Amino acid sequence: MRYLVGVVRIFVGILFIISGFIKLNDPVGFSFKLEEYFSQGVLDLPFLTPFALAISILVVIVEVMVGVMLILGYKRKFTIWTLIAMIVFFTFLTFYSAYFNKVTDCGCFGDAIKLTPWESFTKDVVLLVLILIIYVGRKYITPLVNSKVLTTVLATSFLACVGYMYYVLNHLPVIDFRPYEIGKNIEEGMSTPDDAPKAVFEYRWKFNVNGTEEIHISNGDYPTVDGEFIDVETEEIQAGYEPPVHDFTIEQEGEDFAASLLQEPKLVMVIAYDLRKTNLEEFNNIKTVSDKAIKAGYKIIGMSASGPDQTDALVKEYNLGFDFYFTDEITLKTIVRSNPGVLVLEKGTIKQKVHYNDLEDLIFN
Numbered sequence: 196m197r198y199l200v201g202v203v204r205i206f207v208g209i210l211f212i213i214s215g216f217i218k219l220n221d222p223v224g225f226s227f228k229l230e231e232y233f234s235q236g237v238l239d240l241p242f243l244t245p246f247a248l249a250i251s252i253l254v255v256i257v258e259v260m261v262g263v264m265l266i267l268g269y270k271r272k273f274t275i276w277t278l279i280a281m282i283v284f285f286t287f288l289t290f291y292s293a294y295f296n297k298v299t300d301c302g303c304f305g306d307a308i309k310l311t312p313w314e315s316f317t318k319d320v321v322l323l324v325l326i327l328i329i330y331v332g333r334k335y336i337t338p339l340v341n342s343k344v345l346t347t348v349l350a351t352s353f354l355a356c357v358g359y360m361y362y363v364l365n366h367l368p369v370i371d372f373r374p375y376e377i378g379k380n381i382e383e384g385m386s387t388p389d390d391a392p393k394a395v396f397e398y399r400w401k402f403n404v405n406g407t408e409e410i411h412i413s414n415g416d417y418p419t420v421d422g423e424f425i426d427v428e429t430e431e432i433q434a435g436y437e438p439p440v441h442d443f444t445i446e447q448e449g450e451d452f453a454a455s456l457l458q459e460p461k462l463v464m465v466i467a468y469d470l471r472k473t474n475l476e477e478f479n480n481i482k483t484v485s486d487k488a489i490k491a492g493y494k495i496i497g498m499s500a501s502g503p504d505q506t507d508a509l510v511k512e513y514n515l516g517f518d519f520y521f522t523d524e525i526t527l528k529t530i531v532r533s534n535p536g537v538l539v540l541e542k543g544t545i546k547q548k549v550h551y552n553d554l555e556d557l558i559f560n
Contacts, residue, residue: 200332211262226251289316306372374439384440394435457543467535468527491559500524
């Protein structure tokens, strides 16, 4: 039992640290996922939405620190009960998401590893079993090092978490797991390879054959049945390939200009997914940067999910030398974790991407 608990303890601790670090790298993205859980139709807790980022920061740091504490054997009782509370809560969320099909991605591993709702639930059930093994054999959990070293490691880990969190909140994630990372081509990300797996559907055909209802199953072909057709039900039994970039449009007055704009050799995107939540003061700097880009021969466009009344007012107030286009809010949140943020593209390939705190880093050749 001692060796089993020892192995499980290290495994669970490392898993919590990895899971926590991935979200620590992108706390804003995790806060968006929490907002999805808090929304009406899911958990119906909209009053928590304004606190999503704060909750995200707290949960992520606790997740990493609990993993470190488990491995080190620090405060055994507190650590184990914290683990149990967290995994029970996560298991409830993933079961709720899977059973009611509310949230299609739990965000357990951020954008690094995408899990289906049922895969997320299964993962949490396995973790729950492992944590219960740790609880049963808790007497075998002892500190790995002396108290002085223990305190030093814990303090260093906590300060590292806070420092890393501060950096990514004021800049951008150090590791970009999304399909809009620097170097990726957006148009290629929207394409489907010729050899990509296709979706497989099961068709359940219902017929009336001599007064008896019969069901015939096929993968699409209409069955040869000597009877009267009643109905057909379709179920996807194997998902097909989904391009990493989807729902990407750049619209103006109902027309999508994405295809033509992604062919521009010099394109700057100024992204502000919601002008009600954006840092308006930074548009003075956006004005300076965009004017510089225009002189260098770049085409500048704004992209927002806000309505034309808001975007037109913004352009007028800051005397911006470009127009705004409409793009889906979720897509814009995925592209850049900054509101506003700026991208520089060359024929659809992302060359630069910066937080509004790093506008001075932009280079226009």
